[in-house]
Amino acid sequence: MPAWLDQRARLTPERTAVISGMERRTFAELAEEARSIAAKLAGLGIEKGDRVAFLMQNGVHTVTLIHGVTRLGAVLVPLNTRLAPREIAWQVEDCGAKVLVYDQVHREKAEAARTGTPDSGVNMIFWQQLLQQREMGIELPARVSLQDLHTIMYTSGTTGRPKGVMLTWGNHWWSATASALNLGLDPHERWLAAVPLFHMSGLSILIRSVIYGMTAVVHTRFDPVEANRAIREEGVMIVSVVGTMLTRMLDELGEEGYPDSFRGMLLGGGPAPKPLLERCAEKGVPVFQTYGMTETASQIATLAPEYSLEKLGSAGKPLFPAELKIVKEGQEAPAWQTGEIVVKGPNVTQGYWQREEATREAIRGGWLYTGDLGYLDADGFLYVMDRRKDLIISGGENVYPAEVEAVLLAHPSVADAGVTGIPDSTWGQVPVGFVSIKDGADFHENELLSHCRERLARYKVPIRIHPVKELPKNASNKLLRRELARWASQGEWARR
Ligand code: ATP
Ligand code: MG
Numbered sequence: 001m002p003a004w005l006d007q008r009a010r011l012t013p014e015r016t017a018v019i020s021g022m023e024r025r026t027f028a029e030l031a032e033e034a035r036s037i038a039a040k041l042a043g044l045g046i047e048k049g050d051r052v053a054f055l056m057q058n059g060v061h062t063v064t065l066i067h068g069v070t071r072l073g074a075v076l077v078p079l080n081t082r083l084a085p086r087e088i089a090w091q092v093e094d095c096g097a098k099v100l101v102y103d104q105v106h107r108e109k110a111e112a113a114r115t116g117t118p119d120s121g122v123n124m125i126f127w128q129q130l131l132q133q134r135e136m137g138i139e140l141p142a143r144v145s146l147q148d149l150h151t152i153m154y155t156s157g158t159t160g161r162p163k164g165v166m167l168t169w170g171n172h173w174w175s176a177t178a179s180a181l182n183l184g185l186d187p188h189e190r191w192l193a194a195v196p197l198f199h200m201s202g203l204s205i206l207i208r209s210v211i212y213g214m215t216a217v218v219h220t221r222f223d224p225v226e227a228n229r230a231i232r233e234e235g236v237m238i239v240s241v242v243g244t245m246l247t248r249m250l251d252e253l254g255e256e257g258y259p260d261s262f263r264g265m266l267l268g269g270g271p272a273p274k275p276l277l278e279r280c281a282e283k284g285v286p287v288f289q290t291y292g293m294t295e296t297a298s299q300i301a302t303l304a305p306e307y308s309l310e311k312l313g314s315a316g317k318p319l320f321p322a323e324l325k326i327v328k329e330g331q332e333a334p335a336w337q338t339g340e341i342v343v344k345g346p347n348v349t350q351g352y353w354q355r356e357e358a359t360r361e362a363i364r365g366g367w368l369y370t371g372d373l374g375y376l377d378a379d380g381f382l383y384v385m386d387r388r389k390d391l392i393i394s395g396g397e398n399v400y401p402a403e404v405e406a407v408l409l410a411h412p413s414v415a416d417a418g419v420t421g422i423p424d425s426t427w428g429q430v431p432v433g434f435v436s437i438k439d440g441a442d443f444h445e446n447e448l449l450s451h452c453r454e455r456l457a458r459y460k461v462p463i464r465i466h467p468v469k470e471l472p473k474n475a476s477n478k479l480l481r482r483e484l485a486r487w488a489s490q491g492e493w494a495r496r
Helices: 004-011 027-043 060-071 085-095 104-115 127-132 169-183 200-212 224-233 243-253 274-283 356-362 401-409 445-455 481-490
Strands: 016-020 023-026 051-055 075-078 099-102 123-126 149-154 164-168 190-193 215-218 238-241 264-267 287-293 298-302 323-328 339-344 367-376 382-387 392-394 397-399 414-424 428-437 465-467
Touching (some): 004 027, 004 060, 004 200, 016 027, 016 200, 023 027, 027 127, 051 060, 051 104, 060 200, 060 215, 085 104, 085 164, 099 104, 099 127, 104 123, 123 127, 149 169, 149 200, 169 200, 190 224, 200 238, 200 298, 224 238, 224 243, 238 243, 243 264, 274 401, 287 367, 323 367, 356 367, 382 401, 392 414, 392 428, 397 401, 401 428, 428 445, 445 465
Parallel strands (some): 016 215, 051 099, 075 149, 099 123, 190 215, 190 238, 264 287, 428 465
Antiparallel strands (some): 016 023, 149 164, 287 298, 323 339, 339 367, 367 382
């Protein structure tokens, strides 16, 4: 295919590609800046296939860097800015990055990571310094091959050490086109990226922007008031959110809703608590519930808009080019039976960077075994239950922590909740809950327990609920249930 950004700049040069705060760029301007960055990186000795990592906050500069790296044919390695220096050093070494670009905000962290990688030979360069580099007079590739590697993106590390997911141009192409085939495309489309650009959710917005010719509105950090303003006053039509973001946007929304031009919230990244979806339905806020992971280059299944009420709580059907099935004990499971979600499609990764064993374990016979549990209803709609590793089996019954957490979260005094299993001599395992309490509210274990008893089968009700200041989260703000299990087994919660 013709090099994407240049092609877009030829087709619709004057359209706005990106807006962030006071800054904006047309596609023509963005393409020129990306070309310049590519030539500067070439001047640093970067060639096609070399890995270039970045540690930068959301902004136009990051958008430019992302396109500059890929314009050269180098492989983009987005680093989560919330990682500790050691974790950054590990990822940089693992992918063999030649260069790491950081911005002002992450100067210190990059310096600290540098001392953690004395032998890796990575060249760490400050963004402003990169801008001052000399451009090398090379001819940039006029075409891209869909088989070539575009990104190595590390998983969030919720279930173990992060793995570098290899994503090709083709994976991204199919992800973007499949999404448009499902959600449709408005000629004036504007998509808000208040999620980090180093995550699949954020990066995929930039890729769609180039392929669709749509404007990406990029927020430096998520602020519910600003996000609502972008929808109400700045023509944003779609917003990518995770559950906690959506909750905060609704809290700020007040009585007046969103304008009719607003198409919806693309909600993914983790379990979508049913009470949250019901609240959206009541307020008339359209939500596209979606299921996906780094390995699938964002969405693999999304609930089509016309089913959003009828199939509330479902993550929908696979996108057009993708397939999805439920596998239980090696067999494809019939409707309503819970098993592992297994997917296939041109947006799905070929494997993990230099992790042959992990790749062989995850991808079997051309299908990706996601490690997530779910079921299909009789109409083929997917319901995601939880991660297989977190399943609690109590007296032979399955308890999905996410379901219990959703009930705890629905209590007005609960700010955040986590559930894990502990060994039990009678039942094998029993659930225990951890909650953090909202400011000004009080913790009453008995009240929370009866709240659960009213809403859950007996075996799902936690045997104890512990108050904690904060729940253990990883750099992607995902709950670390393995850490909760450790707290529970060592009585460590008492000190939290
Ligand atoms: P790691 O693979 O390192 O443990 P991770 O799986 O959290 O980290 P991501 O790729 O960022 O890394 O997250 C994808 C995961 O998020 C999915 O596998 C699934 O567990 C969860 N998830 C995504 N969408 C949904 C959804 N709609 N409902 C429930 N869980 C979801
Ligand atoms: Mg994962």
